[in-house]
Amino acid sequence: SCTVLRGERGSNVPDLPDRPADMEQRDGRAVRKGNTVKLWGGNMVDIVVYGTEKTLDAYKFNLLKNKQMFINQINNGTIGVRRIDEDSMDENTGMGYAEFVALLTGNNDLLEKAKLDGRIMQLEKERAIFKREHIRAERNASETEGSIAIGKETLAKMERDLEHVLSFTGEARVILSDAVEPTTEGIGRGLQRIAKTNRSAAYTAIGSYMGLNLLVKAEYNLAQLFDHNSFYVEGLDGMKYRYGITGALPLAFADKVQYPAMTLQRLPSIIENQRKKIARLEGELPVLMEIIGRSWSKADELARLKAECEALRRKIENDLKQSEQPQEDSAAEAA
Known part of the structure; x- marks a missing residue:
């Protein structure tokens, strides 16, 4: 071979x-x-x-x-x-x-019906895919609309916090709830003590800055072992802005004291990112709505093919009955 x-x-x-x-x-x-x-x-x-x-x-x-x-x-x-x-x-x-x-089998009608069945099956698969895409688009559109609404609400809170910071006229200094010396070293040592001793996984108020609450929250790993404490500044409407990426305080006392100010300095960039996110979602929504508004273009073809297939099936059944009738008549005459 x-x-x-x-x-x-x-x-x-x-x-x-x-x-x-x-x-x-x-x-x-x-x-x-x-x-x-x-x-x-x-x-x-x-x-x-x-x-x-x-x-x-x-x-x-x-x-x-x-x-x-x-x-x-x-x-x-x-x-x-x-x-x-x-x-x-x-x-x-x-x-x-x-x-x-x-x-x-030598029956052309059977061959034609097999071809029709194949085409009908193909169209039904296409319709099923179209329906899945339609349902997915509806779900994504609903989620996108909800995300836009939440995003705009969050943006309004951020803008209110930024307005409060820019219009604040008092003394911008850290005030801790614990009695500490109102010096850079005293406040720094107080924050360092909180960072080492706090184990509460809930947001806990530890002081204030520019009329805004300062918070701390213990972070635990997957094994439920303590990892570190994250420090936040709480906005007027409850928005929580974490210091840096992890929230962990810097090493130097002077830098520890500056954590609220450095956190609030990021507000303009946070607000800008939020606006871009909302704009991106608003740009996706019309595309999803267009998909939802589409109708399957091959519905008429599928209905026509099904009607042809049904007519062909009835013809095949009639032909089979007619071919069996002479045999039955012959058997009756022989009897």
Whole structure:
């Protein structure tokens, strides 16, 4: 026999195997990568399957069809679906097992019905995908609208806090709840003591700055072991602005005292980022609404094909009844 190294000209299937995988394995010898014949054939080889009309070949193809349906049901997780596409023998232009069965019976109506069933199945898959996209767009649109509303509410609170900081006329200094010396070193030592001793996972007020509350909160890792304390400045409406990325205080006493001021200095950039986020969400919303407003363009085609398929089914049933009637009459006359 030919090998792939010498060049496999194609695949000829004179007898039908018992498993769909055996059929694919035969074809794979010709179509797999490395077949040098494909270099001169536009990367194509011929796959020829032989069948004899009105013989048990139709029965054999029907077995392969049912086996392939079962395999696809398992692979696709559609075990509850009774009618599925059993795939094509050739991924581009070949026929499916059902079309082979129809062709070998000698009934063109069966062949036409098999083709209609395949097209209907394809359209139903497209409709299912369209519906999923429509539902996903509705869900995303609802979430986006909610995020925009929350984002605008948060932005208003941030802008109010920034206005308060810019218009503050009192003395901008840290005042701790614990009695400490009102010096840089005293306040720094007080904050350092809080950073070492606090273990409460809830926001705890420790003082004030420019009329705003100063908070601390213990952070724990996944093993529920203490990691560090994070320090915050609380806005007028409850917004909490963390110092830096982790909230941990710097080492120097002077820098510790400056943590509220350095936190509030980031307010303009935080507000700008919030505005950009809202603008991005507002830009996504029209796209989602456009998807929601679309209607599936192939609904009329699917309805027409289903009507044609039903009419063809009734015709096939009538033809079968008419072909059985002479046999029954002959049996009656013989009796």
